[in-house]
Amino acid sequence: MGPQAVFQNLPFLLNGVWVTVVVSVVSLVLALALGLVVALARLSFVKPLVWAATLYVDFFRSTPLFIQLIWFFYVLPLLTGLSLDVFMTATIGLAAYSASFFAEVYRSGILAVPTGQREAALAQGMTSWQALRRVILPQAMRKMLPPAASTLVTHVKDSSLVSVIGLSDLMYQAYSLSAITFSPFEVLTAAAVLYFMLTYPLTVIANRLHKSRSATA
Amino acid sequence: MRRLFKPGRLVLMLIFALTTVGCSGSATPTANPSAAPSTGATSPTIDRIKQAGVLKVGAAIAMPVLGKDPATNEYVGAGTVLADELAKSLGVRVEYLDTDWNVIPAAIQSGKIDISVAGLWVTPTRLEALAMTPWFEAGFCYFALKESTKVSTPADINNPDVKVATFEGSGTYQSVLKAYPNATYITRPEVPGEYSAITELLAKKADIAPIDSTMVSVFLEKYPQLKVIPSDCSAHPDISGWMGAAYTKDDPAFKTYVDQLVKDIQPQLDEALKKFLESKYMKLGM
Numbered sequence: 001m002g003p004q005a006v007f008q009n010l011p012f013l014l015n016g017v018w019v020t021v022v023v024s025v026v027s028l029v030l031a032l033a034l035g036l037v038v039a040l041a042r043l044s045f046v047k048p049l050v051w052a053a054t055l056y057v058d059f060f061r062s063t064p065l066f067i068q069l070i071w072f073f074y075v076l077p078l079l080t081g082l083s084l085d086v087f088m089t090a091t092i093g094l095a096a097y098s099a100s101f102f103a104e105v106y107r108s109g110i111l112a113v114p115t116g117q118r119e120a121a122l123a124q125g126m127t128s129w130q131a132l133r134r135v136i137l138p139q140a141m142r143k144m145l146p147p148a149a150s151t152l153v154t155h156v157k158d159s160s161l162v163s164v165i166g167l168s169d170l171m172y173q174a175y176s177l178s179a180i181t182f183s184p185f186e187v188l189t190a191a192a193v194l195y196f197m198l199t200y201p202l203t204v205i206a207n208r209l210h211k212s213r214s215a216t217a
Numbered sequence: 218m219r220r221l222f223k224p225g226r227l228v229l230m231l232i233f234a235l236t237t238v239g240c241s242g243s244a245t246p247t248a249n250p251s252a253a254p255s256t257g258a259t260s261p262t263i264d265r266i267k268q269a270g271v272l273k274v275g276a277a278i279a280m281p282v283l284g285k286d287p288a289t290n291e292y293v294g295a296g297t298v299l300a301d302e303l304a305k306s307l308g309v310r311v312e313y314l315d316t317d318w319n320v321i322p323a324a325i326q327s328g329k330i331d332i333s334v335a336g337l338w339v340t341p342t343r344l345e346a347l348a349m350t351p352w353f354e355a356g357f358c359y360f361a362l363k364e365s366t367k368v369s370t371p372a373d374i375n376n377p378d379v380k381v382a383t384f385e386g387s388g389t390y391q392s393v394l395k396a397y398p399n400a401t402y403i404t405r406p407e408v409p410g411e412y413s414a415i416t417e418l419l420a421k422k423a424d425i426a427p428i429d430s431t432m433v434s435v436f437l438e439k440y441p442q443l444k445v446i447p448s449d450c451s452a453h454p455d456i457s458g459w460m461g462a463a464y465t466k467d468d469p470a471f472k473t474y475v476d477q478l479v480k481d482i483q484p485q486l487d488e489a490l491k492k493f494l495e496s497k498y499m500k501l502g503m
Contacts (some may be wrong), residue, residue: 070320086315179279
């Protein structure tokens with residue numbers, strides 16, 4: 001009885017998978033870029049930048065994504081008149097949240113590079129920006145990859161929360177299908193399997209990166 | 218590093234994403250406006266809707282009032298008739314915005330939606346935050362395990378020894394609690410699609426689980442180990458009440474308008490409700 005609700009309506013769930021993939025990828029690109037900016041701001045010598053970046057990281061990491069999304073979608077229009085559509089809100093909200101985690105991944109990766117590397121680069125005549133781009137970041141990337149991969153897995157799973165503002169991602173499609181077929185447990189189990197299929201390859205990659213880093217260490 | 222952060226690729230990805238996935242919701246073509254009820258007073262909500270050219274309707278899924286056809290992704294249910302007629306009378310198109318049940322008041326108060334046509338029970342608590350126009354009457358039935366003898370009639374519920382499983386914050390909980398305050402209530406958030414806390418019954422953690430009277434036959438077919446109290450509940454439900462559409466309470470003129478419209482189209486709404494209760498959409502999970 002119940003499983004038929006899933007098999008007969010698989011395309012409906014797969015539409016949600018597509019939206020999950022798109023919102024995860026687009027917000028990931030934004031999060032990676034914003035996270036780097038925030039990390040560099042935290043590492044800068046300009047105190048107001050450091051404070052602002054620290055406040056950003058602490059705020060977004062300390063408040064639930066669920067509440068952030070509801071606030072951006074429903075409260076922000078009331079306070080500022082700025083009303084974003086559901087896809088933009090989901091993408092920007094998820095990006096802002098994940099950027100706070102990626103910022104810390106970047107920062108710890110950069111701080112793990114010995115300070116002598118920067119000094120040597122500057123002594124070679126590079127500017128601070130050239131030293132960062134050509135010497136520091138390439139080395140930091142190798143150290144960042146394992147925790148970044150783990151953060152990426154969490155990012156995809158966190159995308160399920162965009163359903164609370166009505167974006168028709170996999171979670172929302174599962175909720176809708178549950179409500180119309182009266183088979184919540186079968187449908188939500190299917191959704192769990194689909195999320196697993198999306199995130200397991202990323203988990204495997206993260207595990208391999210962790211292992212290769214341990215081996216080289 | 219250079220390849221990873223090429224701005225052009227980022228822009229292309231964003232453009233691709235934005236053109237393939239946009240706002241959720243569907244729209245119906247503008248129909249010629251029929252004779253519209255007059256408000257007799259200015260309604261800022263109606264002015265806003267007409268200026269935007271669109272009636273934004275909150276869609277929280279629960280049949281037979283509102284559902285989504287999994288084959289076509291179109292909204293179905295008796296509530297769509299109300300949405301279509303309201304839009305037609307204002308000369309605008311309908312746009313649905315998927316909402317979660319918990320955020321309907323926030324969606325209305327923030328202006329994200331103009332009206333919710335989801336099946337919301339009209340309760341005093343809800344009327345403190347929202348205006349509502351009732352449009353169909355229903356009541357409650359109670360599921361119990363067939364072998365259970367603790368509750369034979371609804372009157373038996375009002376006893377501290379009777380455990381009632383239901384959903385936190387729901388209209389069902391509010392109404393049943395008011396009628397039977399002495400029972401012991403086990404509440405939790407509702408998982409969409411449940412309609413009744415049957416898992417607690419099956420796990421023998423509760424004695425009864427209330428359900429909207431419109432859904433009884435569907436669930437009795439799905440769960441043959443249950444019985445319904447009273448046995449003729451579909452015809453004579455307990456605690457009759459009204460379900461209705463919800464919108465802002467800050468615009469009395471809009472309420473007058475919607476109330477009048479519902480009165481005018483009540484036969485159509487009754488017909489639609491009957492049609493969807495007997496439709497294939499109530500059998501999708503069977």
